[in-house]
Amino acid sequence: MVTTLDDTKRMAIAEKLASMRVIQELLISNERRFLSEMSDEKIKERFQNMLEDDQKNLGVLDTVIVQYGVRSEPKETVTEMTKKVEELMSGSKLSIYEKVAQHELLKHQQTMSGLLVHKAAQKVGADVEAAITPLNTVNFENRAHQEQLKGILEILGVLELTGQEADQGLWARVQDAVAALSGVAGSVVTQSSDKSDMNIQDVIRMDHQKVNTLFMELNQSNDPQKIQEYFGQIYKDLTVHAEAEEQVVYPAVRPFYGEGDTQELYDEQAEMKVLLDQIRAMNPASPDFKTNVNRLKDMVMDHVRQEESTMFAAIRNNCSSEQSEKMATDFKAAKDRLQQQLASSLK
Incomplete structure (x- = not known):
């Protein structure tokens, strides 16, 4: 008898999860590079916090993939794209502002992919929803990172264009946005944000x-x-x-x-x-x-x-x-x- 639920919809979700894992590794690589290239201590601190979150979230993604139980390779175009971005990030063609801008686009892509998997799971089956539950934490943290990256980009962009530091008022708005997102996430974020893995x-x-x-x-x-x-x-x-x-x-x-x-x-x-x-x-x-x-x-x-x-x-x-x-x-x-x-x- 057939012993699989690997239909087209489930395989599509599996491919999206595998692609998210490839992007997650690229995000971590970028953030490590930013820490060595940045001179602003406040920005370095924020990237250090993002790096710690993203390293933890790589483990969460691995958990989700194993819990889901349907295996796939990442989409070929995603694999090709990550290689090209890695080359750009490691080279000297892009300014630090342009590199962080690319990073913010990747973070946006990761956020949308996570939300799409969540919405698709609601359509495909309750067992899929149960398997991907830990992904909710990753989705909310990625949205919070996006807000912080907007503030970083404003500071780096103004500095690149004028040679002067931007007004710091945006940081307060960024913190408000992060706090609001954490409130929406509720216990989902706070439950796992202080530990590297589930027991x-x-x-x-x-x-x-x-x-x-x-x-x-x-x-x-x-x-x-x-x-x-x-x-x-x-x-x-x-x-x-x-x-x-x-x-x-x-x-x-x-x-x-x-x-x-x-x-x-x-x-x-x-x-x-x-x-x-x-x-x-x-x-x-x-x-x-x-x-x-x-x-x-x-x-x-x-x-x-x-x-x-x-x-x-x-x-x-x-x-x-x-x-x-x-x-x-x-x-x-x-x-x-x-x-x-x-x-x-x-x-």
């Missing part, structure tokens, strides 16, 4: 929310093709999630979570994998298909409740923030590797 509980919880959404979408559909496609995504997500937990999370928590409780998690996932393969072999038009999917859902939700209550509590009580974030990084890397392996095996 393992955050990342696992996102997986749980996405698969629960997929179960709901499947149950609400009466179209055998869509049911088949939704199960295909459930199959991929659960297979990769379970294997990544068994490679990274369970060995790490076993010493303090306990041998018996940890083994119970392994055993539950072994049963889940057997049922996944049984359902995969069934006809999605069969009346027993949804019955078995709901058996799987009950099994998964029981497993989720154990992880999110007792296992998460054990992690909070026994791991530092750094250890939990490191576990999340390793878990995402394992998922990325396993997704690529699974995609190759399903071809």
